[in-house]
Structure formats: C-alpha cells, structure tokens
Amino acid sequence: MAFKISDIDDSQAPLLEHLVELRGRLMRAVAAFLVAFAVCFYFADDIFGFLVKPLTAAFPAGEGKLIYTKLYEAFFVEVKIAVFAAFFVSFPVIANQIWAFIAPGLYANEKKAFLPFLIATPILFTMGAALAYYVVMPTAFHFFLGFQGSAGGLQLEALPGTGDYLSLVMQFILAFGISFLLPVLLMLLNRAGIVTREQSVAARRYVIVGIFIIAAVATPPDVISQLLLALPLILLFEGTLLLMWFTEKRDAKQKMASESEAQSTVEAPAE
Numbered sequence: 001m002a003f004k005i006s007d008i009d010d011s012q013a014p015l016l017e018h019l020v021e022l023r024g025r026l027m028r029a030v031a032a033f034l035v036a037f038a039v040c041f042y043f044a045d046d047i048f049g050f051l052v053k054p055l056t057a058a059f060p061a062g063e064g065k066l067i068y069t070k071l072y073e074a075f076f077v078e079v080k081i082a083v084f085a086a087f088f089v090s091f092p093v094i095a096n097q098i099w100a101f102i103a104p105g106l107y108a109n110e111k112k113a114f115l116p117f118l119i120a121t122p123i124l125f126t127m128g129a130a131l132a133y134y135v136v137m138p139t140a141f142h143f144f145l146g147f148q149g150s151a152g153g154l155q156l157e158a159l160p161g162t163g164d165y166l167s168l169v170m171q172f173i174l175a176f177g178i179s180f181l182l183p184v185l186l187m188l189l190n191r192a193g194i195v196t197r198e199q200s201v202a203a204r205r206y207v208i209v210g211i212f213i214i215a216a217v218a219t220p221p222d223v224i225s226q227l228l229l230a231l232p233l234i235l236l237f238e239g240t241l242l243l244m245w246f247t248e249k250r251d252a253k254q255k256m257a258s259e260s261e262a263q264s265t266v267e268a269p270a271e
Contacts, residue, residue, distance in 0.1 A: 025097040032093035033086055040089060041082035048081050048162075051169050054133065055160070058141035068162045077162045084170060091122065113191055117184050128180030128232075132172040136219075136228045140172075143224055168220065175218035179233055183240040190244050197244040207237055 040047060056064065068074050099118060103111060149156050189195040200207070211233045212226070219225035 022101060025101045029090070029094045029097045032090040036086035036089040037082050040085040041078065044078035044081045044085075047085050048077070048166070051081075051166070054137040055141050055165065057138055058145050065159070066162045066165060067159050073161070073163050077166050080163075080166055080170075095122075117188060121181060121184055124180045124184060125177040128176035128178070129173045131180075131228075131232065132176035136176065136225055137169070137172055139228065140220065140222060140225045143222060172219070172225075176229060179214060179218065179229060180236065182233055183236050183243070186237070186240045187243065187247075190247070197241060197248055200241055200244065204237075208234060211237070 052066065055066075058064075068077070095118065106114065145158055147156065148158055186195065186200065190197065190200075212230050215226040215230040215233070219229055
C-alpha cells in the first residue's frame, strides 16, 4: 500500500500541534516557577526564620545559634530556600498545566478516575510535611541537642551550620511528604489492574519491612525519626487496603448491575 506525501503531512500536523502546545505549557510552568522564585528569594529570610523555629524551640531559652563557615554559604542557603519554596508555591500552576495537556487525551471515565489522585497528592504531601515540621523535627532536635555537655574536660556544644541545617530540614520534609504518597501509588496500581488487594494483603509483611528500610534511609540515623515515619506509613498502608476493599466491592456491584441490565435488554425482544 502506497502512502502519499499529503498523508505524511496530515499525520505530522497533530504531532506538531501537540509539540507547540507542550512548549506553551512548559513556558507557562517555568514562568510561574521563576515568578515564585523571585518572590520567595525576596522573603528568603522570613521563610528560613519559619524553618528555624523547631530548632529554636529545641534549644534552651536564649541559647543556640546558626553559623556559616564559608563566606558565600549564607547566600546559597537563601538561593536553596527560594528554589525549595518556589516549587511548592508554583506547584498548583505546574499541576494545572500538566493536567490541561493530558486531559484532552483521556476519556471521561479516565478523567473521573484520575482526578481524585491529582487532588490527593498535594493533600497527602502536605500532611507528611506538616508531621515532619510540627512533630518529628522538634522531637529529633531535642534528642540531638541532648548530647551537649562535657567530655574529657571539654565542652560539647552544638553549633549547626546554616547549610547543614537547611539540608536536614529539606530531608525531613521531602522524606515525609513523598512517603505519604504511598496510598496514591498503591491505588493507582490497583485501579490499573497491576496490583490487587489480595496481593497487597499477601505481601503485607514484605511491605512493612520495606517501610522500615525506607524510613531508615530517608531519615537521619536515629530510631525516633525512623519510627515516626514508619508507623504513619503502616497506618496509611492499612487504610489503603481498606479503601481498595471498598472500591473493588463497588466495582463488582457496578459490573453485576451492568451485566444484568445488558442481559435484560437482550431478553426483551424475545419476549
């Protein structure tokens, strides 16, 4: 079968249109990020002040300080803060651009199935980040500062650097925020037919072991932080299994109802 040049041109047209649209979406997303970065860089001191509060509360009243040993360290800390904060500020715009690009290629039922996951992702991430900031970080910092004192006649004093502290805070927030997306991942796999509830239940012991391994790798090397990450993840896993049970039961009822309706439609003319 021979193809005409016009057929090739027609097939290329939709691709070019998609590429042009993709470029526009990316430019809007990048522009939103750059605007958010400029704003966050202007308020970098205030944002860092907010991130420092758990450490300030962990020190005795009026004590504690942050230091930097490189002349340029404080500047790059503010740049990292601006990048870190700008991503969260601009995420709604970025997510909207991603959704606007892929949504036209989805069927109505696919949009209906995918949209809850898009909404749940920032909510679960925020819950994990809030747990890290308000519970885990203060607890861990109190534990770490408990080692201050004296050893061999020398004074042991915690003098955290600004760059090291920011890296630790980012590690806590990202570790807990990303880990709290476990239900989204499991439900997507379940809705796609890759993983069933029965398979998840059978693999429960391995999942729990994996959760503790992730907690050990993602958090600082202290048992308290690891437990404060592992225990909520286990609860989220069990909650996801319950949600899978409800969704699979609902889907089974809908399937039976549609089959019954189809059968009654076929039998109607025969009567």
